[in-house]
Amino acid sequence: MTLLVREMLPSEAHVVSTYFHNATPEFLETMGVDPTRMPPALIWQERIGQQYALPPERRAAVVALWLMDDQPIGFSSCDKIVYGESATMHLHVLHPDRRQTGIGTECVRRSAAIYFDMLKLKSLFCEPNAFNIGPNRTLQKAGFKYVKTHMTVPGPLNFHQAVTRWVLER
Template identity: 60%
Template sequence: MKLIVHKDNQMTVTVRPMTLHETAMIIEYFHAATPEHLEMLGVDPSRLPQASQWQRLYEQMFDQPVEQRSSLLVSWLYNDRFLGFSTADKIRVGQQANMHLHITDASQRQQGIGVACVRQTVELYFQILKLKQLFCEPNAFNAAPNRTLQKAGFKYVKTHMTVPGPLNFHQAVTRWVIDRG
């Protein structure tokens, strides 16, 4: 698998497949989030698995070959420190997937780093999953990821009501796509 590094002035961003050990960062991110932050993400706190159960699910997933996993997880590092992550789900290898993006370090949000991370993550997903289309559907009222996706080259498809994933409540989302089909 590919390691991608982006150097811009004093910024070094690394985007790479996540290790099993790093999945604890995802669990911590959601479990430590304030109710307001979860609402902005469109996440229903009552749908979060218990941390130990969630970790076991990741362990089971990592026991499978990448092509057979229900998700592909990507770590974002900024100057070698964990910055955030992306996950791809609804994967149809050779066809399409949906991505999610999260900067876990609040002090690094709205700095433009997310655009570099998303661009590199897109390339990783297309390479590993051999995709034709990659979708992303952030909460329509969460401006930051919607701006990031647009700056990263995604094209607007539509805004609609849905339950985008197993952790989410029914909400307005904006669908974005990169189509290379």
């Protein structure tokens, strides 16, 4: 089995919109996502395509696709980008039966390497919901360091919640 992590192409952006739009309210809740804040699928895909066309210095977002034997199995995205400084990443394995098999840890490491290189980062943050065990354990295993737990609205899709801030530094 071959695992590959690379930047997502605009033609693959439906992987992101389908994942979120097909998610149950309960699953979105564990990730701290407010379904009313999700953009319509086509607009979401268009935004990913627009970002892909920009040079790294002008990016507001980068999306990395995780593939197993050429099939999408997950993705990561990175936003809040300050080129040459910092960004915030996200992590998702698409199907529940593939989770907790080590894919997340390895793909987080490889996605982080892409973001550090492309965006010339010094620090890469991740802020999962504090009660969402999967990403919190995975980030620690992938080498992220715990910063703090605090209340915030971590992103445009999220409601106000307790999050854990993790950081990876280069």
